[in-house]
Amino acid sequence: MALPSRLVLFKRKQTSPERLVGRELLRLYEIITDAEKQPNTCVYTSPEFCKQCPDCILYGYAIGNAGAEKSKVYVDSAFSVTRYEASHKAFSFNALYEHGTMTEEGKTRSSFGEQDHVVPQVFFPSIVTLRDATYEGFLYVFGNLLRTDHYGAQETRTGKVYNHLLAVVWANGEIFSNLRFTQAIYDVLIERKQYREREPLDPLQVHAAALGAYKGLIGEEPVVRVAEFIAPEVDELRKEVTQIYSDQDRTRELLAALNTTAQEYTKKYGAKKRGTYAPLILQTDTS
């Protein structure tokens, strides 16, 4: 079994855009605000997290000695299905002086910048696990995943991605890692003679391989699966969630209910824990 080196999508790069997408929605519906000294002020920098809004409770915060709430959204770094060598291109560009010239005070600049660029249609299989899932919390995290289409540096055009939903599972424990999942998908593609590097992988074949890999791996996990939605059935679930977020009143209702549970949680549990898990199996690709 070949174990190739892979391109990594770092954990932080994955969760922060999803989190920011959610916070934007919370601000839009006035659950939180950036304005100073309001009852619902929550700013995305320590030490100004409010410690009680849905974002703080679900994604966690740390405020020096003043306490911390562990994130209930577990994400691991994701790895490309294709080998590192086939997943990126490094290209050089002339580092210009401020006025767009290559010379300044008669000296020609010799330094060149180099930037790593992920080639189109590279797949990063990824599992997002929500711990202590409540109904509203699940819909919120799920919505953030569906509405995030940009990872990586904000100012570049290279971070465009699409999250394909493969499965949603309710279980009483965490399941396999992203790396194990990715390797299993790669093995299935090799076995089916569908792995290639000269042109991008076929999305439908990767999708089928990912479902095959999932079914093989989940059977070996020592967890009880309470409920499981796998593609194509999971698409119904996705459509229902999409409908909620396409409707202003329903979104407002959901966020209000979510906010109430977050406030209750803050009162009851502070930084304590309970335990159910809802892994969402995603396949992110750069397209």
Ligand SMILES: [Zn+2]
């Ligand atoms: Zn907050």
